[in-house]
Amino acid sequence: MSILPTNTIRPSALRAAPGRRPAGFAVAEQPAKLGEATALTALSTDALLFLQEVESPQERDARSRRHGTALLDLLAKLQHGLLDGAAPGEVLQDLQALTTQPIVAANPGLQDVVAAITLRAHVEIARATSNTCERSQ
Numbered sequence: 250m251s252i253l254p255t256n257t258i259r260p261s262a263l264r265a266a267p268g269r270r271p272a273g274f275a276v277a278e279q280p281a282k283l284g285e286a287t288a289l290t291a292l293s294t295d296a297l298l299f300l301q302e303v304e305s306p307q308e309r310d311a312r313s314r315r316h317g318t319a320l321l322d323l324l325a326k327l328q329h330g331l332l333d334g335a336a337p338g339e340v341l342q343d344l345q346a347l348t349t350q351p352i353v354a355a356n357p358g359l360q361d362v363v364a365a366i367t368l369r370a371h372v373e374i375a376r377a378t379s380n381t382c383e384r385s386q
Contacts, residue, residue, distance in 0.1 A: 306355030313354035317363040320347055320370050327373055341377055344370050 304312070323344045330337045348370050355361040 261378045309353065310359055313352050313356075313359055313363050315358075316347065316350065316352045317366050320344070320363075320366045323347065324366075324370060324373060327377070338378055341374055346376055348374070 261276045323340055327337050328343065330340055348367050352363055352367075354363060
């Protein structure tokens with residue numbers, strides 16, 4: 250089976266009649282001023298960067314899950330370190346760094362869970378720093 254074209258375009262049909270502009274794409278006869286072109290380019294670049302930074306709800310939830318899991322891992326390390334009698338300094342610093350990062354999940358239930366884990370991390374940081382202050386006095 251072969252497919253035959255129903256219409257063929259002849260090159261003579263593409264040419265415009267004398268005194269008329271051809272239809273379709275045309276370049277402006279006067280170039281834009283340099284300042285206008287630069288502003289338009291900057292605006293376009295900013296718009297593209299903004300579009301690239303927008304996360305989908307699934308990406309936000311995935312990032313929130315990773316954040317919550319990292320917090321739970323550090324809390325477990327802190328617990329094991331305290332049970333072993335080790336100083337929790339580095340784990341506390343990592344935990345403090347994670348709790349300062351704002352995380353907003355698209356799923357409200359996931360947001361509540363991550364907020365509860367973050368609250369627990371703040372409690373453990375406060376407990377560890379108050380125990381350190383009491384020992385030094």
